[in-house]
Amino acid sequence: MKAFVATLEAVFASSLLLLLTLTLVPLLSQEPSAGDRDVLQDDLVTLQDAGELPENSSGVDSAFTDIVPEGLNYRSSVISYSSSSYRIDVSGGTQSETVRQASLVETQLFVDSASSLSVRFNDSEIATIDSPGYRRVTLPGYGDLTFEGTGSLDAVVRRYTSNTTAGQISGTTLFASVIDARNGTREVRVEAWTG
């Protein structure tokens, strides 16, 4: 019985030691904190309020060189979109527009009138429109957008693009971001992590 209790003691002691090691070691290593995130967020907002948000990620990187807390690696990204607008007026015929490739392409349709208007992409039908209003259709990459039938609408093709600086993220990451709607809408984002 005495030996059993001694063994039990040893098991508990070992478990306690293991628990302490597993929990305290990560706490001792340097981690990005909520305070670090607030610093980055405040600086992004300040740049935005001043109308000085850089246009691309390398510009954001330059602006944050002296701002990012010591010991943190960081990278930035700017997500934006570009648009092309087409006026579509078809009456029993077809009208075709060529769409450039991008990571995500979609068309927003502002339909004035339509009657069995077929929307085709590279000869495959992707939508049929019978009523006025707003429609959004995702386009699968590069190709020809064709409207066939009867209808009157504006087609706005949007390409979403992301500009990201190099940086290998490892460990705990924090990020700050702002949405800027001056001269189009874009998101400027800064991610930070320990090396």
Added chain:
Amino acid sequence: MDRLGQFFAIGAVVIGSIIISVVVSLSSSFSDPSQTSTSSYFDSAVGSASEAVEDALDTGKSPEHIKKRLYGHHRFVKVVSQRRGIEYRAKHLVVLPGRKVLYLNFAPEKSTVNVSVSGIEVSKTVNASQSAILALPQGDTYTVEIPGEDISRSLDATQIRTVVFTYMSTDSELFRRTTVN
């Protein structure tokens, strides 16, 4: 006596382990830096909605022009939100020159908007993701109501004004705010 001492020792070890586990887990939950800053992102999205109207007005004042710009804006915010696992929807009302009001329901459900001016109420139900332009009688003050969101605001009808309801939700957080500019 020897056995009693051993039980005390084991008890101390067990209780100590529990206390340390609780303290460590509590301290880590208070300083979780990987927590997404959805709150800051939401604030930014709310502010950007009125910026989008100003941006549209810089290049044209027609309702159609403003409508397309706002659709582009809200769709962009939705795309970025989806990439971060955030659900986004918005209801955007703009008082335009010529006694017109643009109402954009960027949400997956129907929405009714009521605008009262000079004792006359104009009401419109707008389908999911659709918009409408309301023509209003003469008056200096509009009272805007969006019953589905419990929104009621009075606006100066003599200048361009906006009312934006913004909603974001994640698995653990929900944000909703109405702003008037």
